[in-house]
Amino acid sequence: MTDQAAPTAPAETDRWIRRYHPRPDSPVRLVCLPHAGGSASFYFSMSRALAGTAEVLAVQYPGRQDRLKEPPIETIPLLADAVHAALLPWADRPLAFFGHSMGAIVAFETARRLEREKGLVAPALFASGRRAPATRRTETVHARDDEGLVAELRNLSGTNSQLLADSEIMRMVLPAIRADYRAIETYVRPPGPGLRCPVHVLTGDADPKVTLAEAEAWREETEGPFDLRVFPGGHFYLTEHQDAVVETVAAALRPTPA
Template structure:
């Protein structure tokens, strides 16, 4: 059974549980984007609790884990997440990942399936092209100024942080590690998860076109649902209420069906 109580005391380095919901019928595990941290999902946790027990992942190299080196090989990152999540698989659970987080979530679901363990009941893949749609990325080869410019272009990071010379050295190593991991990632075209996949995408996302989004259908045995929103790569910040309603409805419907 999963641990309860203070999230910093008992869930290990990887998992943050900001609003414990021990009686919830379903869990949602949230996977951050490149350079992102668990706190990105704190508002989602607050909004869905107590109906959904939300876990947010904290990858190495950021915030309270900034002294742990970032992981530059995405399969190794997925392996670490699998080990951390096993105690939390005692009830139905789903995955929500944005950008790089969608791929990490996909790889974790593949590993659970390959090991014959319970996998997610649904994967919400936000702001990311399908796993096999490889595209050369060179952000991890840029200097610090180049990486900062890339982030500004995606509008995904607080401009106050990008302009803070004291904070930048703390976040850049994790960012660079994340970009190395996701830009060197490749996926077998036949790799498939068992669960249904809901793809969320922005209609003006420079990194994901409609073909990229629809190609997720090749990677699931459970069917694809596509939801298109106005906006760019971080469309989800502008459509938070609508996305929360969608996630809540899907998860509570799944939980009711299983009961």
């Protein structure tokens, strides 16, 4: 036999999962998925802040940081397939999801796979800074030259300006950023049911990537409860309002008193 049995316990060396603040006694795990060009470390402070509520599993996509030498993944379905497979050893406890921007769609598609293939309904999906899966815009940032891609990052104010000015660093990271943009800009929601879990949508009132109507459209993606919270700010509103975002997440994940 060449097939190996699935691991019975999470491996600390797993390439996909970063567990910055281990909580072996936590009743729920929160899987956090980064934005296009983002990395697992984006969620370090959220992991620390939520340590009393959930064990955060921050996902590290290939092509960045300690996975810099690995080729990035250029489609959402392949990315969701890989994340789904990486999460199975961690599914001994309920898995909730938080995704920002592109990460919200990866979270949605991963949660769909867990429901469809394993019958695992997430305690909650938090979709931040991203329009609903079925809404469409024509976007071609991934087809721009390097200067155009950097200009987009600068416009969204989610990347350190010193990094954007460092041509050597940008030369190394732009391939993964371009691949991420290609993945999210070519994504089309596959047919089939949405989710059964509660969906919590968080957005900035000045986010150029999400209108209120596009955020509201997430309501159509769940048979469960839905709520929408609008914060002051743009696409990266959550860096300015981390305490409020953390409390929103914590309140939804806390056990309901009997």
